[in-house]
Amino acid sequence: MIIxxxxxxxxxxxxxxVMKGVMLSIAPSARLIDITHDITPYNVxxxxxVLNSSYNYFPEKSVHLCVVDPGxxxxxxxxxxxxxxxxxxxxxxxxxxxxxxxxxxxxxxxxTDSKMKLARVSGTFHGRDIFAPVAAHLASGTPLExxxxxxxxxxxxxxxxxxxxxxxxxxxxxxxxxRFGNAVTNIGVHMIKDSGVSIRVAGETxxxxxxxxxxxxxxxxxxxxxxxxxxxxxxxxxxxxxxxGLIAGDKVFCESGVCRx
Amino acid sequence: MIIxxxxxxxxxxxxxxVMKGVMLSIAPSARLIDITHDITPYNVxxxxxVLNSSYNYFPEKSVHLCVVDPGxxxxxxxxxxxxxxxxxxxxxxxxxxxxxxxxxxxxxxxxTDSKMKLARVSGTFHGRDIFAPVAAHLASGTPLExxxxxxxxxxxxxxxxxxxxxxxxxxxxxxxxxRFGNAVTNIGVHMIKDSGVSIRVAGETxxxxxxxxxxxxxxxxxxxxxxxxxxxxxxxxxxxxxxxGLIAGDKVFCESGVCRx
Amino acid sequence: MIIxxxxxxxxxxxxxxVMKGVMLSIAPSARLIDITHDITPYNVxxxxxVLNSSYNYFPEKSVHLCVVDPGxxxxxxxxxxxxxxxxxxxxxxxxxxxxxxxxxxxxxxxxTDSKMKLARVSGTFHGRDIFAPVAAHLASGTPLExxxxxxxxxxxxxxxxxxxxxxxxxxxxxxxxxRFGNAVTNIGVHMIKDSGVSIRVAGETxxxxxxxxxxxxxxxxxxxxxxxxxxxxxxxxxxxxxxxGLIAGDKVFCESGVCRx
Numbered sequence: 001m002i003i004x005x006x007x008x009x010x011x012x013x014x015x016x017x018v019m020k021g022v023m024l025s026i027a028p029s030a031r032l033i034d035i036t037h038d039i040t041p042y043n044v045x046x047x048x049x050v051l052n053s054s055y056n057y058f059p060e061k062s063v064h065l066c067v068v069d070p071g072x073x074x075x076x077x078x079x080x081x082x083x084x085x086x087x088x089x090x091x092x093x094x095x096x097x098x099x100x101x102x103x104x105x106x107x108x109x110x111x112t113d114s115k116m117k118l119a120r121v122s123g124t125f126h127g128r129d130i131f132a133p134v135a136a137h138l139a140s141g142t143p144l145e146x147x148x149x150x151x152x153x154x155x156x157x158x159x160x161x162x163x164x165x166x167x168x169x170x171x172x173x174x175x176x177x178x179r180f181g182n183a184v185t186n187i188g189v190h191m192i193k194d195s196g197v198s199i200r201v202a203g204e205t206x207x208x209x210x211x212x213x214x215x216x217x218x219x220x221x222x223x224x225x226x227x228x229x230x231x232x233x234x235x236x237x238x239x240x241x242x243x244x245g246l247i248a249g250d251k252v253f254c255e256s257g258v259c260r261x
Numbered sequence: 262m263i264i265x266x267x268x269x270x271x272x273x274x275x276x277x278x279v280m281k282g283v284m285l286s287i288a289p290s291a292r293l294i295d296i297t298h299d300i301t302p303y304n305v306x307x308x309x310x311v312l313n314s315s316y317n318y319f320p321e322k323s324v325h326l327c328v329v330d331p332g333x334x335x336x337x338x339x340x341x342x343x344x345x346x347x348x349x350x351x352x353x354x355x356x357x358x359x360x361x362x363x364x365x366x367x368x369x370x371x372x373t374d375s376k377m378k379l380a381r382v383s384g385t386f387h388g389r390d391i392f393a394p395v396a397a398h399l400a401s402g403t404p405l406e407x408x409x410x411x412x413x414x415x416x417x418x419x420x421x422x423x424x425x426x427x428x429x430x431x432x433x434x435x436x437x438x439x440r441f442g443n444a445v446t447n448i449g450v451h452m453i454k455d456s457g458v459s460i461r462v463a464g465e466t467x468x469x470x471x472x473x474x475x476x477x478x479x480x481x482x483x484x485x486x487x488x489x490x491x492x493x494x495x496x497x498x499x500x501x502x503x504x505x506g507l508i509a510g511d512k513v514f515c516e517s518g519v520c521r522x
Numbered sequence: 523m524i525i526x527x528x529x530x531x532x533x534x535x536x537x538x539x540v541m542k543g544v545m546l547s548i549a550p551s552a553r554l555i556d557i558t559h560d561i562t563p564y565n566v567x568x569x570x571x572v573l574n575s576s577y578n579y580f581p582e583k584s585v586h587l588c589v590v591d592p593g594x595x596x597x598x599x600x601x602x603x604x605x606x607x608x609x610x611x612x613x614x615x616x617x618x619x620x621x622x623x624x625x626x627x628x629x630x631x632x633x634t635d636s637k638m639k640l641a642r643v644s645g646t647f648h649g650r651d652i653f654a655p656v657a658a659h660l661a662s663g664t665p666l667e668x669x670x671x672x673x674x675x676x677x678x679x680x681x682x683x684x685x686x687x688x689x690x691x692x693x694x695x696x697x698x699x700x701r702f703g704n705a706v707t708n709i710g711v712h713m714i715k716d717s718g719v720s721i722r723v724a725g726e727t728x729x730x731x732x733x734x735x736x737x738x739x740x741x742x743x744x745x746x747x748x749x750x751x752x753x754x755x756x757x758x759x760x761x762x763x764x765x766x767g768l769i770a771g772d773k774v775f776c777e778s779g780v781c782r783x
């Protein structure tokens with residue numbers, strides 16, 4: 001049984017280690033795998049993307065624990081759910097929007113049973129006091145239903161999604177900037193017809209798609225299909241974020257060479 | 262059997278990985294959990310705080326390995342001990358002061374038996390050559406006594422501790438700044454009577470205590486009880502360290518609303 | 523069965539986590555140990571050093587997975603091999619030069635069998651699609667031979683090596699700068715005869731060798747034998763990289779007090 005961790009806690013403090021201690025106290029044989037702890041603080045949208053891109057690479061029954069929680073201590077609900085054969089646990093703030101959309105249908109429950117939590121729940125560290133224990137209980141075989149009542153209206157992020165415009169072009173956006181400065185978009189491989197496509201982003205125009213970073217041209221913006229099978233913009237041996245100022249949310253337009261259906 | 266790791270080695274080099282290889286060579290089924298490797302280099306006081314805050318969240322018989330060791334290669338002793346049902350291993354420089362104070366009585370031994378160490382001990386990397394092997398041996402069930410003779414006088418850090426002043430107020434200090442810029446103090450929840458307390462720190466005055474970060478007021482200094490059940494100073498959605506220049510060691514005074522006994 | 527990971531991916535993104543998910547899907551009981559993910563991007567020479575310094579501290583049959591891969595998506599081969607009782611997996615770009623030199627003879631195979639890879643191989647993330655699955659298969663007992671044909675001509679880095687000059691002195695170089703600013707050289711302990719040696723590097727002259735960092739003199743450059751049993755230059759409680767501008771590749775000369783054979 002595997003529990004993955006995705007947080008904005010960083011690795012400077014002992015917070016992640018303490019959550020792991022709590023989980024191993026409940027589920028001594030759980031495998032604890034870090035996805036990342038470098039989510040930009042409070043960036044629920046970034047965490048939603050990261051979870052979605054990692055979700056299915058873990059075996060069935062894995063538990064994905066995600067704590068990016070600007071509302072800790074407020075009335076926001078604590079959730080545990082399942083979709084696509086895996087579990088997820090975290091605050092009800094939209095973190096699981098992409099998972100529900102892509103791996104659903106989802107069963108979602110609110111965490112209310114105090115037996116699922118540590119004996120004392122602080123006002124500042126629900127990762128330790130609520131979410132870690134619940135993840136460990138799920139990994140140990142506790143039925144999802146036992147955490148609390150069904151939730152039918154989880155908080156959702158607005159997800160723009162790429163779409164075809166009336167003029168036949170495709171409009172999408174950058175959804176993630178990786179640490180190398182590559183720009184991952186939400187435009188899927190199935191929306192692009194051929195390598196003659198013309199891509200506009202941030203005042204730049206990129207012509208055509210290359211099969212890998214290696215096949216790009218140095219010192220200019222290139223496009224490829226990235227590891228999520230979506231359009232990705234990059235500078236070969238360089239940093240597209242720095243060189244072109246790309247950031248998540250930038251609009252991306254593909255003209256000609258796109259699929260019409 | 263769990264071994265936790267707390268060091269100032271960072272994650273840039275292979276030093277932490279090599280210590281893990283050494284431990285798995287001795288104790289193949291040990292679970293290795295990082296608490297943090299970002300202790301400020303040589304900051305024994307910070308490591309002592311982190312260890313104390315993490316110690317009891319791990320199951321009984323866990324071994325806490327801590328290598329923050331400005332004296333590596335000097336005559337300082339190497340220690341292994343037990344307190345509160347867990348073990349600890351590291352250099353004799355005060356690292357374990359808080360553990361001994363809070364989880365004791367402690368049994369402490371000096372590591373002298375060369376069978377407990379790697380065959381060759383370098384002058385620069387006792388984490389690999391002495392402390393990791395001993396942690397792995399303890400995790401494997403080797404009796405604590407067999408590492409070497411009893412130590413009755415471990416090096417201690419001076420720990421100020423919060424205290425009641427003659428005028429009835431409470432004086433404490435900031436003992437840890439987390440990476441979000443929150444200031445953890447050594448003033449326990451039991452020393453504060455009500456939410457009408459008035460707190461002075463670094464020239465600022467904070468009135469009252471809120472139940473969570475979320476309940477704080479934006480753009481000013483707030484106080485809550487943090488996850489260690491001590492007074493914590495924070496800026497909601499902000500960084501109190503940057504905004505108010507708070508650092509570990511700053512004095513904190515609580516007036517009115519404090520407990521008199 | 524242990525799999526170690528050495529990459530230049532950093533920990534900001536989910537890439538390392540996803541590789542671990544892939545490996546646990548194939549080898550559910552594999553132990554996954556990070557050596558470092560902070561190799562300077564594309565720095566194959568640095569990765570080769572780190573692998574060599576870590577290799578033998580892990581138990582026999584461990585699999586060392588290394589992905590520093592500027593040529594991803596090019597025609598460079600993917601390799602799996604064994605030497606000294608351990609396995610290694612990664613791109614054919616010289617990463618394994620030091621291992622082959624120091625732990626060989628090596629058996630090396632090209633990864634061609636598509637059953638060893640994920641069903642779909644992207645052009646940008648062979649760590650996930652090729653190297654992680656192969657590492658997991660080897661950890662599960664799949665014979666090395668089954669990944670593909672023998673390789674007799676792996677790409678090699680040019681390794682200078684320290685050498686004795688005609689005038690009796692020893693010439694070597696800095697091969698690694700650690701995060702504390704210490705400079706590790708390729709001059710082995712067996713090349714230095716006594717502590718009266720005189721060392722020249724970057725315009726500085728260091729006289730004699732001390733037994734540990736602790737024994738160094740503050741605020742000046744010192745020499746010791748480091749944890750790899752090679753000459754190391756350091757500033758006690760300081761940073762030799764910053765203070766003296768030392769970088770990997772700097773030449774180092776030892777005069778007098780060196781071994782003549």
